Amino acid sequence: LCQDFLRGKEYVVDQVSRDGIHKTVMVWVYDKRPANNSAFVYFGMVPVDPNSVEAKILIPYARGVLDVLGVSNGPSHAE
Numbered sequence: 001l002c003q004d005f006l007r008g009k010e011y012v013v014d015q016v017s018r019d020g021i022h023k024t025v026m027v028w029v030y031d032k033r034p035a036n037n038s039a040f041v042y043f044g045m046v047p048v049d050p051n052s053v054e055a056k057i058l059i060p061y062a063r064g065v066l067d068v069l070g071v072s073n074g075p076s077h078a079e
Helices: 053-069
Strands: 011-018 021-035 038-047 074-078
Touching (some): 011 053, 021 053
């Protein structure tokens, strides 16, 4: 419901965890553009530099969410 009102870029953080240690596999940003009379259409995903300001904020945040949720093993996909 809220997504229709949010503005800005949409990021993805993919990670894998084992015994509570989270390793980031990739950080992406969606390539969304207006098309076909729609406000946006997903055209693809673009890798985000792991040394970028965005990645340095998103990675620790996503890891913290996994910790709070008690996810200690397996893959994760956060948007």
